[in-house]
Amino acid sequence: SQKIEQNSEALNIQEGKTATLTCNYTNYSPAYLQWYRQDPGRGPVFLLLIRENEKEKRKERLKVTFDTTLKQSLFHITASQPADSATYLCALGDTGRRALTFGSGTRLQVQP
């Protein structure tokens, strides 16, 4: 069955450092992958989308890579700030009728 794995342990880093979060998947051939941010008690908020034929996507301090051979996406936040502290979810999608499938998320804590 399809499986999406994100680090269940929280990631703690110092302000100003680069945070790197991992999303691995098995038994899936997604057409695209998305990253969302979720704050406590709120719904997820879309951040970035990357297609299967794209290796890397950037948006301001965010960078996403997508390696369909390794079946992995990496999500980077450079020059991290305490305001970046949240749970980050990856989600896989295809071009068919199926809805997005989410991973369990990784909690990021940026220490001042």
Add this chain to the structure above:
Amino acid sequence: DTGVSQNPRHKITKRGQNVTFRCDPISEHNRLYWYRQTLGQGPEFLTYFQNEAQLEKSRLLSDRFSAERPKGSFSTLEIQRTEQGDSAMYLCASSLGAGPNEKLFFGSGTQLSVL
């Protein structure tokens, strides 16, 4: 506010009671999704609509759950004979299209507690 709206924000009910949640999507979005999320987990897909047609239901969705989207606008999710295992955050999302356009806009959710 033109975002996705969900009501109520919180619902406490006793086991065996029926509950209904409402979702108002972004007006021009034709797709509407329901997800369920428990603590420490990601959103789990329940069902989605394209306009008024229900296109997919999760195999995990018990027959106690039913969703409607009359006229392709707002949607309701009903849970009959609630069980303690139904306690979760129920999230609604909408999107403008399918495939690579499937960027979901989520509401703030309805937190259900079944006592």
